[in-house]
Amino acid sequence: MKNAERLLTILILSFLISCQGKKTDKISSISNIDLLTGEITLCGNGDFGEVSFAQSCKLDARSTFDLAISLLHSFEYTEAEKAFAKVLEIDPKCAMAYWGVAMSNFHSLWLQSGTDYLIKGEKALKIANSISTDKRETAYIHALATFYDDWENKNHQVRVRLFEEEMQKVYQTYGDDKEAAIFYALALRATADPTDKTYAVQRKSGKILESIYPNQPNHPGIAHYLIHNYDYPELAELALPTARMYAQIAPASAHAQHMPSHIFTRLGLWDESINSNINSTESALCYSQSIDPQAHWDEELHGMDYLVYAYLQKGDMQKAYDEFEYLKSFKKVFPVNFKVAYTAAAIPARIALESRNWKEAAVLQKPGMVLDWNLMPWQESILIYARAMGSIRMGNIKDSKVELEKLIANRQKLLKEEDAYKANQVNIQIKTIEAWIALAENQVPEAIEEMRKAAEMEYNTNKHPVTPGEVLPAGEVLGDMLLVVDQPEEALVAYEYDLKQHPNRFNGIFGAATAARNSGQKELANSYFKQLIELGNDSERPEMAIAKAYLKK
Numbered sequence: 001m002k003n004a005e006r007l008l009t010i011l012i013l014s015f016l017i018s019c020q021g022k023k024t025d026k027i028s029s030i031s032n033i034d035l036l037t038g039e040i041t042l043c044g045n046g047d048f049g050e051v052s053f054a055q056s057c058k059l060d061a062r063s064t065f066d067l068a069i070s071l072l073h074s075f076e077y078t079e080a081e082k083a084f085a086k087v088l089e090i091d092p093k094c095a096m097a098y099w100g101v102a103m104s105n106f107h108s109l110w111l112q113s114g115t116d117y118l119i120k121g122e123k124a125l126k127i128a129n130s131i132s133t134d135k136r137e138t139a140y141i142h143a144l145a146t147f148y149d150d151w152e153n154k155n156h157q158v159r160v161r162l163f164e165e166e167m168q169k170v171y172q173t174y175g176d177d178k179e180a181a182i183f184y185a186l187a188l189r190a191t192a193d194p195t196d197k198t199y200a201v202q203r204k205s206g207k208i209l210e211s212i213y214p215n216q217p218n219h220p221g222i223a224h225y226l227i228h229n230y231d232y233p234e235l236a237e238l239a240l241p242t243a244r245m246y247a248q249i250a251p252a253s254a255h256a257q258h259m260p261s262h263i264f265t266r267l268g269l270w271d272e273s274i275n276s277n278i279n280s281t282e283s284a285l286c287y288s289q290s291i292d293p294q295a296h297w298d299e300e301l302h303g304m305d306y307l308v309y310a311y312l313q314k315g316d317m318q319k320a321y322d323e324f325e326y327l328k329s330f331k332k333v334f335p336v337n338f339k340v341a342y343t344a345a346a347i348p349a350r351i352a353l354e355s356r357n358w359k360e361a362a363v364l365q366k367p368g369m370v371l372d373w374n375l376m377p378w379q380e381s382i383l384i385y386a387r388a389m390g391s392i393r394m395g396n397i398k399d400s401k402v403e404l405e406k407l408i409a410n411r412q413k414l415l416k417e418e419d420a421y422k423a424n425q426v427n428i429q430i431k432t433i434e435a436w437i438a439l440a441e442n443q444v445p446e447a448i449e450e451m452r453k454a455a456e457m458e459y460n461t462n463k464h465p466v467t468p469g470e471v472l473p474a475g476e477v478l479g480d481m482l483l484v485v486d487q488p489e490e491a492l493v494a495y496e497y498d499l500k501q502h503p504n505r506f507n508g509i510f511g512a513a514t515a516a517r518n519s520g521q522k523e524l525a526n527s528y529f530k531q532l533i534e535l536g537n538d539s540e541r542p543e544m545a546i547a548k549a550y551l552k553k
Contacts, residue, residue: 048071074256258277336371525550
C-alpha cells in the first residue's frame with residue numbers, strides 16, 4: 001500500500017514538474033517573439049469603428065481583441081500588435097492573438113523591406129499552431145502560415161498568392177463569418193496585377209465587400225478596402241460615398257482620415273482631399289508626439305504628399321512650399337520605410353516640376369533626413385528624373401544625359417531585385433527623358449514617338465497606392481511636347497485624354513486651353529480657361545494672368 005502511495009506521489013510530482021516545464025517553455029517562446037508591448041496609443045476619442053470577431057479566447061480579452069482587429073483593418077499595425085499583446089497578457093493560450101501578431105506584421109498591399117517581420121510572424125504562427133483550438137481558427141492560422149512558410153525560398157508575390165488561395169477556402173467554408181469575407185477580400189486585392197486595366201480582381205474583391213457593407217456600415221475594414229479596390233479613375237465614383245464615410249467610421253485613425261483622399265484625388269476633388277489630409281496629418285502628429293516628441297510618424301509624411309499634390313492642382317504654391325519647408329525641418333522619422341522615402345523625394349520634385357521651375361528641378365538634392373537611398377532606387381529615381389527633366393528643359397543636354405544614366409542604373413537594380421512594377425515606373429521616366437533629349441537634338445519624329453511610348457506605358461500601368469499620382473503624368477508631358485513643336489491639335493487630344501485619367505489637374509487644364517487657343521478653337525479655349533480660373537481662384541501662378549487676359553478679349 002505504501003509503495004502504491006509512493007508511486008502515486010511520484011507520478012503527481014512528475015506531472016506537476018512536466019506542466020511547470022511546459023509553462024516555462026511557453027513564456028520563453030513568447031519572449032522570443034520580441035512583441036511590441038506597452039500602453040496602446042490612441043489619439044482623439046479612440047474610436048476605430050465597430051468590429052465583432054468571434055474567437056475562443058477568454059471573455060475578458062474579447063473587447064481588446066476586437067480593438068486589435070479594428071486597428072488592423074485601418075493599417076494601424078504597431079498599435080494592433082500591442083493590442084494583441086494585451087490579449088496575450090490576459091490569455092496566453094489565445095491562438096488567434098498570435099495569428100493577430102503575424103497579421104500585424106504582414107502589410108499585404110505593399111512590399112516590405114528586411115526580414116525581421118517575416119521572422120516574427122513565423123515565430124508567432126508556430127506558437128499559434130501549438131495551441132489546441134477549433135477548426136475555424138485553425139483554418140485562419142493555416143492560411144496565414146502559407147505567407148510565412150519557406151519565405152527564404154519563395155518570393156513575396158508567390159506567398160501572397162498562396163495566402164489568398166487559403167483565405168478563399170476559409171471564406172467558402174465559413175460563409176457566415178463576415179470577417180473571413182473581409183480578410184479574403186483584402187487578400188484578393190493584394191494579388192491584383194498592376195497591368196490589368198480591366199480591374200478584374202479589384203472588382204471581385206469590391207463585390208464581396210459591397211455585399212456585406214449594408215449590414216455593417218460602421219466596419220472599418222469594409223470601407224477601407226473598398227477604397228483600395230476602387231482607387232482608379234475608371235472605378236473611383238463607385239467608392240465616393242464610402243470615402244466620405246470612412247473618416248467618420250474610424251475618427252481616431254490617421255490612416256482612415258487620409259484614405260478618402262485617394263478617391264478625392266482620382267476625381268479631382270481638391271478641397272475634400274485637402275481637408276482629409278489636414279485631418280490625417282494632425283492626427284498623425286498627435287500620435288508621433290505621444291511616442292516621441294522629436295520624431296514624425298510615416299503616416300504624417302504620407303498625408304503630406306497628397307496634401308502638396310492637391311495644393312499644386314489649385315495653384316496654391318505658397319501652401320505647397322510651406323509643406324516642403326516643414327518637411328525639411330524633420331530630423332527623425334519612424335518607421336524609416338518606403339513611404340518616408342517616397343514623400344521625401346516626391347514633394348520637392350512635384351513642386352519644381354509642376355510649377356515649371358526647371359532651374360530648381362535641375363539642382364534638386366536629397367533631403368536632410370537620414371535615409372539609405374541605396375535600398376530605395378525607385379524613390380531616388382524621382383529626384384533623378386526631376387533633375388534630368390529640369391536640365392533638358394533648360395537646354396542642358398549633357399547634364400540630362402548624366403542623370404539619364406543614373407535612371408538606367410536604378411532600373412537595372414530594380415530588375416535584379418525582381419521588382420518589375422517599379423522597374424517599369426523608372427523605365428517610363430527613362431523613355432520620357434530620352435524623348436526630350438531627342439527633341440533637343442532636333443530629332444522631332446523620334447522624340448514624339450518615344451514620348452507616345454512613355455505615355456502608353458503609363459496608361460497601361462496602375463499607380464502604386466503610396467502615391468497620389470506621377471510627379472508629372474506622361475500623357476500631359478506628351479501634350480507639352482506637341483505644343484513645343486507647334487502641333488496644337490495633337491496636343492489637345494493628348495491633354496484631353498490625360499485629363500480623363502487625371503481630372504482637374506491645373507497644368508492639364510492650362511495645356512488644353514492653350515492647345516485649343518493655338519488651334520483656333522475659341523469656344524473650347526474659353527471653356528478651359530474659365531475652368532482654370534474656377535480651379536485656381538486666388539492663385540498667383542502666371543498661367544492665371546494668361547487665362548484672364550484671354551477671356552477679356
